Amino acid sequence: MGANAEFQIPVIEFGTGSPDLVRGTEGWNQLCKRVREALETYGCFQVVYRSISQKLRDDTFGLLKELVEEVPLENKQRNVNPEPYHGFIGPCTDESLYEGYGIVGASNYEGVKNFAQLMWPDGHPRFCETVHTIVNQMKELTRTIWLMIIDGYGLGEKLESVVSNYDMLLRMMKYKAPPTGVYEKAFHSHTDKPVSTIICDDLVSGLEIELDDGQWVKLSSTPGSFFFVVGDPLMAWSNGRIKAVNHRVMMSGNKDRFSMACFSVPAEGTMITTPRELVDEQHPQLFKDFDFKEFILFAFSEKANHIESTKQIHAFASLSPPVSN
Ligand SMILES: O=C(O)CCC(=O)C(=O)O
Numbered sequence: 001m002g003a004n005a006e007f008q009i010p011v012i013e014f015g016t017g018s019p020d021l022v023r024g025t026e027g028w029n030q031l032c033k034r035v036r037e038a039l040e041t042y043g044c045f046q047v048v049y050r051s052i053s054q055k056l057r058d059d060t061f062g063l064l065k066e067l068v069e070e071v072p073l074e075n076k077q078r079n080v081n082p083e084p085y086h087g088f089i090g091p092c093t094d095e096s097l098y099e100g101y102g103i104v105g106a107s108n109y110e111g112v113k114n115f116a117q118l119m120w121p122d123g124h125p126r127f128c129e130t131v132h133t134i135v136n137q138m139k140e141l142t143r144t145i146w147l148m149i150i151d152g153y154g155l156g157e158k159l160e161s162v163v164s165n166y167d168m169l170l171r172m173m174k175y176k177a178p179p180t181g182v183y184e185k186a187f188h189s190h191t192d193k194p195v196s197t198i199i200c201d202d203l204v205s206g207l208e209i210e211l212d213d214g215q216w217v218k219l220s221s222t223p224g225s226f227f228f229v230v231g232d233p234l235m236a237w238s239n240g241r242i243k244a245v246n247h248r249v250m251m252s253g254n255k256d257r258f259s260m261a262c263f264s265v266p267a268e269g270t271m272i273t274t275p276r277e278l279v280d281e282q283h284p285q286l287f288k289d290f291d292f293k294e295f296i297l298f299a300f301s302e303k304a305n306h307i308e309s310t311k312q313i314h315a316f317a318s319l320s321p322p323v324s325n
């Protein structure tokens with residue numbers, strides 16, 4: 001089924017230097033309310049965040065294109081990782097429009113450098129500096145949104161209520177334009193397995209989300225904007241109050257799409273635990289506490305292969321029956 005091009009998810013602006021970004025102000029509380037509503041309804045929203053400059057975005061996409069177009073395939077194929085979607089997948093062909101790279105530990109300079117050294121003989125210091133900078137800014141944006149979620153539910157001071165220690169997995173993607181007149185799947189439908197994701201694209205659309213009624217809608221970004229997407233663990237943490245949105249990439253038109261997805265990956269040993277404030281008579285506890293890494297291992301196991309992406313978290317962590325406080 002084709003996507004309805006008219007649809008618009010909530011667009012929320014985080015003004016650079018705005019007093020609204022100061023925790024506890026009236027403006028902050030308004031933003032928290034809008035973020036909570038957007039995530040409860042759609043599991044995602046578009047955030048306008050010009051603190052990440054257009055120049056930094058342009059520079060990063062320039063480097064991504066250089067990586068895709070100039071690095072020999074044999075170097076790209078050195079980007080391997082035993083964990084699914086952590087390494088190179090590609091290249092684009094007539095059968096598969098997708099090409100993606102994985103940079104683990106991308107908020108540390110070393111993580112980006114390890115990747116760049118596999119691609120370029122000189123380790124491309126400008127690539128390392130640029131990617132390291134944008135990933136840290138996306139990490140900061142993630143932290144701000146998590147704080148808004150916490151305050152949206154009145155959970156008090158602690159970021160630790162979601163996750164205290166986490167790093168970013170950066171995936172950099174090219175989706176090839178399909179043949180003229182064709183509307184083609186470039187990335188299968190799924191919910192994200194990390195806690196949450198920030199997606200940044202080059203304004204060529206392709207990302208689609210599924211609404212509650214099963215309708216797919218195409219999202220289009222605007223300059224300075226990013227998509228924040230809830231992953232399964234954040235949905236479980238919230239006791240199912242916020243949604244993990246099913247999404248995919250469909251390509252049409254004659255332009256290639258380039259995008260980056262910055263995934264939040266908690267440190268080894270992190271438990272996902274629903275705060276007790278989110279459990280009451282109307283909202284019995286839906287999920288047991290679970291180890292993030294064990295969920296990831298399950299989600300990519302043979303057993304979970306036969307389970308739809310949206311249902312994996314339920315198969316892994318549902319409490320049956322739900323438990324009231
Ligand atoms: O490239 C995009 O817009 C989305 C990518 C995505 O959903 C993913 O890698 O999980």
Ligand SMILES: [Fe+2]
Binds near residue numbers: 190
């Ligand atoms: Fe995704």
